[in-house]
Amino acid sequence: MLARLAVLFLIMAGCVIAPMARAAQPAVVTATRLEGDAQRTRLVLELDGPAQARVFTLADPYRVVLDLPDVVFAPDLPEPSAGPLVAAYRYGLIAPGRSRVVIDSDKPLSAEQPQLLIDEDGSARISIDLAPTSEVAFMQTLREGPKLQEEESAAEEPKAEGAEHKPLITIDPGHGGIDSGARSRSGDLEKDVVLQFSRALRDRLLATGRYRVVMTRDNDSFVPLKKRVKIARDNQANLFISVHADSMSSTAEDVRGATIYTLSDKASDREAEKLAEKENRADIIAGVDLADEPDEVASILIDLAHRETKVFSSRFAQTLHGSIKSSITMNKNPLRSAGFMVLKSSDVPSVLLELGYMSSRDDLKLLTSRSWRERAATSMTEAVDAFFGARQGSESEGGVN
Known part of the structure; x- marks a missing residue:
């Protein structure tokens, strides 16, 4: 009798505990669709459980943003399609425990409160x-x-650990969360490729025992561009490396190889200018309010008059090129410059490394190879060693500091 009661108790407890465990998990969006016409369009999200949502609008360009705390999107969701009032929409993680749907439109829209x-x-x-x-x-x-407080909702700012005298390297894996970056024909995402590489580079740098390393993100979350720069500056970084992987149209599959970018108000060529324009749209893609951005940019551009940072950035770019060209296939024009937002730090030498092209089968094979990542990370570590060795030598001899 007692045994039967014990079994009954366990069954009843399981019935109570199981729903509680499920409730603790974030709801999963299993499908999305657009319904309606040019007079009224409805966006519908199907979920495996209830979730709260709030909506707001942004201008320049016109966007409707649906914030969804603690919701995840199923990985097998099809690509979103456009509708009569919707030029495009996208979804993804904006910060830990917070997801978002961003709806683009060519005209101003009114948005009713979400219905659950x-x-x-x-x-x-x-x-x-x-x-x-x-x-x-x-x-x-x-x-x-x-008013959207992006600074508060961005990924928690990491803090450096270790001996203070060691140079601190900030590694910036591009994109993340709702901003997936480039996509290969086979479905590989730039945000995943560059995060894997950045982790390999971090591990290799830390293994030397000579450096401290801070990542702007170490998971699949979105970090605004100015927040990435702020992380480097607040941690008093000695070097900033932003990691990306570009993509070209299907007719340019033969274009491949890594490219190293430094900051310039005037792009070195049209391709560099177009890439900078694309990368600088990350905050727009994620539905970030850019109302205060002009003042921020203006103050940074004034700071760029600091010649020392430009000199050191150019020096590291050349050192990096010399070190990695034996292990990484380089683009035919490997050293370029353009106005990338993430490079606009007044006091941190900064480069943006495009590892290769997601649109190139040859490059993609390497970008998704663990052994290639290890070789490339080792070559980059050698470049960092050479840079800081030369820099410390010039400073001890009374050079620029």
Whole structure:
């Protein structure tokens, strides 16, 4: 009798505990779709459980943003399609425990508050209705809407550890979260490729025992561009390396190889200018409010008058090229410059390394190879060694410091 009661108790406890365990997990978005016409369009999210949502709008360009705390998107979701009022939409992680859907439009839209419907089986639907509106009405809504605090919601700023006298390297894996970056024809994402490489480089640098390393992100979360620069400056970094992987159109598959970029107000060529324009759109892609950006950019550009940082950035770029060209296939024009936002730090030597092209089968094979990552990370570590050895030597001889 006692044994039967014990079994019954365990079964009843399991019935209570299991739902509680499920409730602790974030809801999963299993499908998305657009319904309607040019007069009214509805975006519907199918979820395996209920979730809260809030909506706000942004201008320049017109965007409707749906914030979804503690929601994840199923990895097998199809690519979002456009609709009569929607030029494009995308979704993904914006910060740990926070996801987002960003809806692009060519015209101002009004957005009703999200509606949550819960089915008997526990699954749920979140829907948001969109309709055309006037510019005046849109701007009024924009002024009355909640101010988005990106600095607070960005990934927690990492702090450096270790002996203070060791040079500190900030490694910046490009993109992340809702901003996936370039995509290969086979579905590989730039944000994943560069994060894997950045981790390999971090581990190799730390293994020498000569450096401290801070990552701007170490997971699949979005970090605003100015936050990436802030992480380097707040940690008093001695070197900033931003890691990316470019992509070209399908007709340019023969274009391949790594490229090293430094900052310049005037791009070295049209391709560099176009790449910088694309990379600098990361905050727009993620639905970040850029209202305060012009002042920020202006102050940084003034700081760029500091010649020392430019000199050291150029010196490291040349050192890096000399070190990695034996282990990494280089682009035919490997040293370039353009106005990348993440390189606009007044006091931290900075470079942006495009590891290769996701659109090139040959490059992609290397980019997704663990053995190649290890070789390339070793070559880059040698470049860092050479850079700091030469820099310390010039400073001890009374050079620029």
